[in-house]
Amino acid sequence: MPQLPRRALLRAAATLPLAAPALAAWPDRPVRIISGFAPGGLNDIVSRAMAQALTPLLGQGVMVENRPGAGGSIGAAAAARATPDGSTLWMGIVDTQAINPFAYKSLPYDPERDFAPISLVAHFPFGLVVGPSRPGITDFPALMAAARAAPGRISYASWGIASTPHLAMERILRAQRGDQGAEMLHVPFTSQAPAMQAVMAGQVDCFALPAGGAESMTRDGRTRAVAVMARAPLEILPGAPPLSTHGIPLSSGLWKAIYAPARTPPEVVARLNGAVREAMTAPAFIEVVRQQGAVPEPTTPEDLAELGRRERQAWGEVVRATGATLG
The missing domain is CATH 3.40.190.150 (Bordetella uptake gene, domain 1)
Incomplete structure (x- = not known):
């Protein structure tokens, strides 16, 4: 096969389209x-x-x-x-x-x-858990009855003012107020973990938190999940009915x-x-x-x-x- 002159090769190469540059490795750092x-x-x-x-x-x-x-x-x-x-x-x-x-x-x-x-x-979705400070409260109606009987005496935790647990509980309480009123004391913490610890230690009465955290709080039986803020029951919190069964069409989380x-x-x-x-x-x-x-x-x-x-x-x-x- 005859060899092309070097100048011909260079002229031919100049007419070819430039190859696309290789993509840089990404990510190039942790x-x-x-x-x-x-x-x-x-x-x-x-x-x-x-x-x-x-x-x-x-x-x-x-x-x-x-x-x-x-x-x-x-x-x-x-x-x-x-x-x-x-x-x-x-x-x-x-x-x-x-x-x-x-x-x-x-x-x-x-x-x-x-x-x-x-x-x-x-x-x-959220689960609503009641801690050992209120052993007589075993379901959601009992929790709301206690809040009406002693306004401001039942406390609930959150991970901050205007956080989802705070607003979710306020929506529940507003739905329950009616003519009798239902008030609770809001106790905000800096994050979920210390709020969980306070409820399990009996320092705060209840907490609406993600269902996985609620399940971990109830394993030893000292705390009880009384409701879930979901459209249907949750497998990980058996026995805790959706709020809709109590006339509150609220799903939150x-x-x-x-x-x-x-x-x-x-x-x-x-x-x-x-x-x-x-x-x-x-x-x-x-x-x-x-x-x-x-x-x-x-x-x-x-x-x-x-x-x-x-x-x-x-x-x-x-x-x-x-x-x-x-x-």
């Missing part, structure tokens, strides 16, 4: 998931399960960074300020993404402007979702969405979510953005109705 709440609570549990499931998919270590305080606002602000390169994720919840904008007069972040939605994780900082490149958002959705198919992740009374609910970024808009409208109305605001 990834962190920021959680706005302390270790030991549901946000921490789900964040760590997500980190474990993502690690083999991203080919990098994925760690959880707990930044608790101010109803999750400290962690949210840290995530919003992070470099938008896909190396920082944010485990947002309904409190941080839909309630805080109405509960706080000033926030160090904007839940819509400062985050790029990746995917919903799941909805986690937490939704959790993964976000990246705003201005994260669209191609990185797409890759993250694919990785997070695949992570939610991992048997270990599914089991962690199942133990919390939920199932994984992967979505597109667009569907998560729409959920956020709907939830801000709904919870804004609840905050205004209850007057639960902070400075």
Whole structure:
């Protein structure tokens, strides 16, 4: 076969289209998931399960960074300020993404402007637990009767003013007031774990919290789940009927979702969405979510953005109705 002259080869090469540059390895550094709440609570549990499931998919270590305080606002602000390169994720919840904008007069972040939605994780329904301080209260009607008989004497825990447990209990009490009135004393804590401990120690009377935490509180029989804030009974809290059986059509709980900082490149958002959705198919992740009374609910970024808009409208109305605001 004759050889082409060197000049001919160079001229031919010059006419060929340039090859597309190789895609840079991504991520090129360890990834962190920021959680706005302390270790030991549901946000921490789900964040760590997500980190474990993502690690083999991203080919990098994925760690959880707990930044608790101010109803999750400290962690949210840290995530919003992070470099938008896909190396920082944010485990947002309904409190941080839909309630805080109405509960706080000033926030160090904007839940819509400062985050790029990746995917919903799941909805986690609440269970209502009564602690050992009230051994005679064995069901929901007895709890409401006690609240009417001694207004302000029965106490309930939450992980902060205007948090979902606070607002959920206020919605229950408002539904029960009628002509007789039903009042309870709200005792806010900084996160779920210390609130659970206070109820189990008999320092606070009851707590509406994610069903997985409620189940763990009732294992020794000292605390009792008297209701679930779900449309149907929950397998992990047998014997605790939905509030609808008592005439309260209320289902409430937490939704959790993964976000990246705003201005994260669209191609990185797409890759993250694919990785997070695949992570939610991992048997270990599914089991962690199942133990919390939920199932994984992967979505597109667009569907998560729409959920956020709907939830801000709904919870804004609840905050205004209850007057639960902070400075």
